[in-house]
Amino acid sequence: MPSPCRIAVQSAMEHRRIESRKMDTSTPAVFISGREMLQMYSGRRVRTVIHVVRIDGMSIIGKSSDGNELIVRGCPSFPPSHFVEVIGIADAADLSVRSEISTDFGVNFDMLSYNKLCQLANGEFKHLFI
Amino acid sequence: MQQDGNALFSGGGFMPSQTTQITEYGGSSSTKSRSSQGVFPVTVKQISECLHSGDGKSITLGGTEVSNVRLLGLVMNKIEKITDVSFTLDDGTGRIGIQRWVHEQSDTNEMVLVRSGTYVKVNGHLKDFQGKLTVMAFSVRPLTDFDDLTLHYIECIHVHISITGKPVNPSTAISSQIPVSSSQFLSAPNMASKNYVAPSNYMTSNKANSTDLSIQVANIFDDPVNLSREHGLHLEEVSNQLRVPLQRIRDVVEHLISEGHIYSTIDDNHYKSAANG
Structure with a gap:
């Protein structure tokens, strides 16, 4: 006889399974290349790649693909000079991103191409992304 | 036994049957199915728009019939069962359900590497299931080179340009004119x-x-x-x-x-x- 707790977990998993069949485009993460785009999407979910410069407490100070400084708050520490992708909420007040998901992209990443992609994804081809 | 039959009929058997159809009928049907034969790199946002504009039977993208797609994104809510592994793929433009049938040991090995919170590249067949589009994956591979992420989205843009018929590249336009002239x-x-x-x-x-x-x-x-x-x-x-x-x-x-x-x-x-x- 399974415990009530187990049944609850199973039904939650089944629910998630059904959920996974739907397509949800309500909370896209917008590609941003740095400050300028961050200000456009303040309060919204964004994604960007930064080159880690230094760690300051709970924040990472990094260089964005457009060459400016960007602060990432609330994500685990990454080694300096690694490229890190951050998905989170943009905050124009202090030019930061509050991290939800962060991924270490390693030490080799083509920021120039990424920067171009951000421009395309916010320009002519925006409708393919958001 | 019945389960085996079902799996062959509706599940993993779609690839061979698709190929035989093309060789069997050739001619006119091959021109129709040719457009859908390739694997289209797409974003979930693009697929969601297919869903809205499609007539329910065939899935079209900018007027081109699409059956196989390539997606790239983060794995979420991975659920393992005996016959299949399913998860939600979040590519930053939206989320879509992915299902991968697990028949052989190699399939199981492949899916062990797929963990929630990691980036994967999925090649699969776009399937309309009770009005919802899902992807029946042929392959799910973890991303090892993250430049592939940039490349994938650039490919999505490139393919979008070529299927919507906007001029792509002057050099290809010229080379295609030579045999005509x-x-x-x-x-x-x-x-x-x-x-x-x-x-x-x-x-x-x-x-x-x-x-x-x-x-x-x-x-x-x-x-x-x-x-x-x-x-x-x-x-x-x-x-x-x-x-x-x-x-x-x-x-x-x-x-x-x-x-x-x-x-x-x-x-x-x-x-x-x-x-x-």
């Missing part, structure tokens, strides 16, 4: 010589004169009139036609022989193009 009898040998000479052109780019000459000589050999001659051409004929000293022709001919473009026939003075047999 030279639709005469001469088109085949001309094309052959153009295709052929291109590589040698790069090789001897610093010796522009000799390259020009080698193109001219190759064109003479590729002339349909000369192609039809059993013994090919005498070098003196080439020399006279181009008004170039015989020795220079011999040098060029030697080069063309080494490239496999022409071959000697009855003696060391007669050569024929390999272009037409």
Whole structure:
């Protein structure tokens, strides 16, 4: 006889399974290349790649693909000079991103191409992304 | 037993049956299905728009029928079962359900590497299931080079441009015009010589004169009139036609022989193009 707790977990998993069949485009993460785009999407979910410069407490100070400084708050520490992708909420007040998901992209990443992609994804081809 | 039958019928069996259909019917149906044969790199946002504009039967993207897609994104809510593994893929533009049938040990091994919170590249078949589109994956591979992420989205844009019919690239537009404009009898040998000479052109780019000459000589050999001659051409004929000293022709001919473009026939003075047999 399974415990009530187990049944609850199973039904939650089944629910998630059904959920996974739907397509949800309500909370896209917008590609941003740095400050300028961050200000456009303040309060919204964004994604960007930064080159880690230094760690300051709970924040990472990094260089964005457009060459400016960007602060990432609330994500685990990454080694300096690694490229890190951050998905989170943009905050124009202090030019930061509050991290939800962060991924270490390693030490080799083509920021120039990424920067171009951000421009395309916010320009002519925006409708393919958001 | 029944479960096995079901799996063969509706699940993993779709790839072979698709191939046989194409070979069986050929002709008109192959032109229809050709568009959907490739794997389209797409974003979830694009798929969600297919869903809204589709008639329910076939899935179209910008007027092109799409059946196989490539997606790239983060794995969420991975659920493992005995017969399949399913998860939600979040590619930053939206979320879609992915299902991967697990028949063999290799499938299981592949899916063990797929963990929630990691990036994967999914190739799969877009399936309309009770009004909801899901992807039945052929392969799910963890991302090892993160430049593939940038590349994937750039490919999505590129494919979008090509299927919506906007001008892609002037160089491809020009190359596709060549066979159209030279639709005469001469088109085949001309094309052959153009295709052929291109590589040698790069090789001897610093010796522009000799390259020009080698193109001219190759064109003479590729002339349909000369192609039809059993013994090919005498070098003196080439020399006279181009008004170039015989020795220079011999040098060029030697080069063309080494490239496999022409071959000697009855003696060391007669050569024929390999272009037409």
